[in-house]
Amino acid sequence: MKIPVTVLTGFLGAGKTTLLNRLLKAPEMAGTAVLINEFGEIGLDHLLVERLDEDTVLLNAGCLCCTVRGDLVRALRDLAARAQDGRVLTRVVVETTGLADPAPILQTLMSDPVVLSVYALDGVVTLVDAVAGQATLDTQAEAVKQAAMADRIVLTKTDLSDPADVAALEARLAGLNPVAPVLRAVAGAIAPATLLGLGGFTAEGRIPEVATWLTAEAARGHHHHHHHHDPNRHDAAIHAFGLVFDEPLPWQGVATWLEMLAVTRGDSVLRVKGLLNLEGKDRPVAIHGVQHVFHPPAMLATWPPGHDRRSRITFVLRNLPREVVEAGLVSFVTSAREAAETGRESGR
Numbered sequence: 218m219k220i221p222v223t224v225l226t227g228f229l230g231a232g233k234t235t236l237l238n239r240l241l242k243a244p245e246m247a248g249t250a251v252l253i254n255e256f257g258e259i260g261l262d263h264l265l266v267e268r269l270d271e272d273t274v275l276l277n278a279g280c281l282c283c284t285v286r287g288d289l290v291r292a293l294r295d296l297a298a299r300a301q302d303g304r305v306l307t308r309v310v311v312e313t314t315g316l317a318d319p320a321p322i323l324q325t326l327m328s329d330p331v332v333l334s335v336y337a338l339d340g341v342v343t344l345v346d347a348v349a350g351q352a353t354l355d356t357q358a359e360a361v362k363q364a365a366m367a368d369r370i371v372l373t374k375t376d377l378s379d380p381a382d383v384a385a386l387e388a389r390l391a392g393l394n395p396v397a398p399v400l401r402a403v404a405g406a407i408a409p410a411t412l413l414g415l416g417g418f419t420a421e422g423r424i425p426e427v428a429t430w431l432t433a434e435a436a437r438g439h440h441h442h443h444h445h446h447d448p449n450r451h452d453a454a455i456h457a458f459g460l461v462f463d464e465p466l467p468w469q470g471v472a473t474w475l476e477m478l479a480v481t482r483g484d485s486v487l488r489v490k491g492l493l494n495l496e497g498k499d500r501p502v503a504i505h506g507v508q509h510v511f512h513p514p515a516m517l518a519t520w521p522p523g524h525d526r527r528s529r530i531t532f533v534l535r536n537l538p539r540e541v542v543e544a545g546l547v548s549f550v551t552s553a554r555e556a557a558e559t560g561r562e563s564g565r
């Protein structure tokens with residue numbers, strides 16, 4: 218029996234890690250290995266997936282659809298070798314970056330001979346954020362491809378969205394993808410059985426562009442055996458970077474700055490994700506911004522083992538320079554520290 222591989226995709230911040238965390242707790246997901254790929258200098262997802270063991274592999278050398286296709290094949294081969302040594306491996310989930318074009322990933326999974334000898338693509342599960350979905354489909358070609366190539370589409374964040382908007386988004390998705398049922402999951406709650414055992418990917422019945430994308434990918438793979446990064450694959454205006462802070466941060470400063478960023482530059486903020494060491498707190502706090510929405514911060518149970526306690530924030534931005542963001546954050550943090558200091562002095 219071949220080991221099934223599920224590709225979990227969806228635009229930046231759609232809720233992939235949230236869904237994965239829920240899925241991995243289900244008994245039928247025992248023996249699942251997870252391959253996570255992130256866009257940006259500092260991978261955080263491996264810290265946010267609540268089960269970091271040897272079977273969670275971070276592929277963070279770049280975007281899976283560009284530079285690390287070879288890494289995907291290598292990671293799958295390594296997992297297969299470990300399974301031969303007697304480790305349980307019943308399933309693999311590949312979580313792609315939000316900016317991933319699924320075509321090269323599918324092409325790799327469906328054509329690499331070594332991968333095919335052990336694995337079988339089970340299906341493509343695409344998450345679509347009910348709040349940001351329409352704007353994302355308008356502006357990001359990757360998001361359109363992710364939806365069109367799905368075997369199951371899962372609408373997330375319907376709890377934050379107007380029912381009429383959800384219905385309009387569902388209609389648009391049905392047009393982009395006539396074969397994938399559109400399901401819903403709030404905060405990742407969905408029965409695993411609805412996303413597994415999908416029987417493999419086929420272009421049949423889909424919009425004609427899907428076959429074109431896959432054929433183009435096959436040709437591309439053929440010409441460049443080692444598939445170098447193609448800078449035109451992603452919008453050149455989009456860039457990712459990470460900031461690291463050694464000292465604990467004042468929550469007031471960070472929160473005010475996040476609010477300002479969402480209100481004034483929400484269009485430019487594709488994703489902000491951070492793991493913070495806050496003044497006066499023993500446990501780390503995860504922050505998530507997705508376009509105009511800042512989700513409530515979440516306090517995690519513990520610092521991930523073996524991880525230093527510096528705060529890390531990663532950004533994926535469109536047309537917004539790093540210097541502007543960094544200067545803004547530093548100034549809000551400094552003001553909050555000064556205000557706290559003044560408060561302490563006047564209280565003396």
Ligand SMILES: Nc1nc2c(ncn2[C@@H]2O[C@H](COP(=O)(O)OP(=O)(O)OP(=O)(O)O)[C@@H](O)[C@H]2O)c(=O)[nH]1
Pocket residue numbers: 227228229230231232233234235236262314315373374375376377402403404405488490504505507512513
């Ligand atoms: N209200 C609400 N929030 C959600 C839902 N699903 C996810 N979120 C929140 O959305 C934010 C982003 O979720 P993630 O699971 O990190 O998204 P992701 O797709 O893994 O993000 P990237 O890997 O950076 O692309 C987090 O703050 C989640 O708590 C949902 O159904 N409802």
